[in-house]
Amino acid sequence: MTATLHPSSVVEPGARLGDDVVVGPFCHIGANVEIGAGSELVSHVVVGGRTKIGARARIFPFAAVGLPSQDLKARLAEGALSIGDDCVIREGVTINAGAGAGTVIGARCAFLAASHVAHDCRLGDDVVLSNQVLLGGHVEIGDCVMIGGGTAAHQNVRIGAHAFVGGLSGVEGDVAPFGLASGNRAHLFGLNLVGLRRRGFAQERIERLRKAYRLLFARNDARVFAARIEALARDFAGDADIAVLLDFLRAPATRPLCAPRAKPAALEE
Structure with missing residues (x-):
């Protein structure tokens, strides 16, 4: 292993870190975590649960990844989380492990500051959640979806591939692929032509x-x-x-x- 660990960080026995992983100050990595080669935890990052993070991830301060579901009906047990390669997780992001089948995130996704992914969500490749986007449990998002800042998606909502959801929206219904939706509560405007x-x-x-x-x-x-x-x-x-x-x-x-x-x-x- 050629990982670089700051002396103030805690990496529990059993954690697997790929080549050239950099773990900055005051990070905590749990025993059942796997982090792919070339990834960087800038500082003050917590990664727990049965979490697998792909190669070349960049995770910024105060992100909490793979911790148990916030579902108050579920037991606080270590769930599963899988994150693909080349993802960016910015400051204060929370990505919860699954309470059931697990939370699954594709490659090249970007989670901007203070966004939240709840338990058992499924996200495709090249998804962008802008600042303070909130996904309820079991939300499904297709490839190449972009969601504007301050938007909240109801539990079990599906957002199809290549869709765009405008900022400050409340998404109660499924958004069809290629669509442009916005508003509180969100409605469809047509195609995501710009995207x-x-x-x-x-x-x-x-x-x-x-x-x-x-x-x-x-x-x-x-x-x-x-x-x-x-x-x-x-x-x-x-x-x-x-x-x-x-x-x-x-x-x-x-x-x-x-x-x-x-x-x-x-x-x-």
């Missing part, structure tokens, strides 16, 4: 998603929502992006779907 263009989506690809959103959420369509979903599957057969959207809409859910409040023209903005 899609930044990620290199061609205009033709974006136009197909626009047509799909109009089909799903048009107010002048008298069909029930299940019928709209089946029409979407028929009209866009073989489209990979629409398949992502259909998988999300057809998956089991405990929360309602976040829908537009504005007139259909808002989907074109």
